[in-house]
Amino acid sequence: MHIAEGFLPPAHAIAWGAASAPFVVHGVRSLTREVREHPESTLLLGASGAFTFVLSALKLPSVTGSCSHPTGTGLGAILFRPPVMAVLGTITLLFQALLLAHGGLTTLGANVFSMAIAGPWAGYGTYRLLRRFDVPLMVAVFCGAFVADLSTYCVTSVQLALAFPDPGSGFLGALGTFGAVFAVTQIPLAVSEGLLTVLVMRLLVQSSKGELSRLGVLPGRKPDPEGTGTGGPGTDGTGTDGTGTEGTEGTGTDGTGTEAVAR
Incomplete structure (x- = not known):
């Protein structure tokens, strides 16, 4: 879910914004360098951003009374590394807050941290670890996208539990409650997103093999x-x-x- 406008206490909203800012600034530098040195990558960058925007805009009702959605950040993290995805994810969340009323401006920092920072880093780390052990590319891509999606909701659960601890059991009790609410729909969504990301990556392997080799996704010329x-x-x-x-x-x-x- 996107944490809704005004839902977090002001101190929490400011704190998450401050925590997200350095990652976004670093991402802007990485993105600028990528575009300056490799202008031919702009099309693939745009496709990665569009993939994130479309998937994360799919707001699906949950049987628990909440809402869930895919994130789409795993693909961009695998292709261009998490710093670039921090920028693309921030742009996505900003447009969704302004145009679709998904999330909000006061909670932008918290949503950026969970979906555009924590998710991409977790997914990319999973992908790189599996590739280091020679796991097939598509299996690693699936696991990376799956973890990027699911870890976003784990971080969101932590954020909500910190802001609204259970009166009796405190932070841990609230974390269990929020986590259980999301898990019902988010685990199947994470599996679906992993499969869709594999499908997109297969298409990219067929149409953009040279670019994927330059990015290190496919082995390049020896x-x-x-x-x-x-x-x-x-x-x-x-x-x-x-x-x-x-x-x-x-x-x-x-x-x-x-x-x-x-x-």
């Missing part, structure tokens, strides 16, 4: 073998003019019949 001589066809650092590649040592002739050391 570099030339080390030690290839620049002055001849040898691969062990020797060349006909007595030079080898930088950082390797070899021997060649200098035209006088004597050996010259190449570095």
Whole structure:
């Protein structure tokens, strides 16, 4: 859910806004650098932002009387890293607060922290961990999107429990209550979002393989073998003019019949 306008006490709203601000500022720098150095990535950036906007705007009633929705932040986090997703998520939440009455301006900081910061970092961390252990790409993408969605609601539950502790059982009691309310619909939604993200990633693999290679999602072209001589066809650092590649040592002739050391 988006925490509604005016729902949080002013001190909590200010605190979450202050906690979110450094992540968003860092994200603006990362996004600016990405666009400046790779202007061809703007189309994929726009698609990632649109994916987040559309999914998180789907407000689905819950049997518990609350509302749930997908987040769509896992895809952008996997493609462009969480700092960029902090900016895209903030823009999404701002437009939804102004145009769709989802969330609000006073609670923007709290919503940004849960959906645009905590969710993307948790999802991206899960994705990277699985890829490090050679888990297939689509399995890692599914798990990353699933965790990004579910962790958003875990953080939202914490935020609400801190603001409204249970009179008898305090913070833990309220956390259990809010968590149970969201879990009924959010776990199936997280599974659905994971599957949809896999479908989108498959389409991107077919249509944007070069861009995904540059972003590190797909393996790129392997570099030339080390030690290839620049002055001849040898691969062990020797060349006909007595030079080898930088950082390797070899021997060649200098035209006088004597050996010259190449570095």
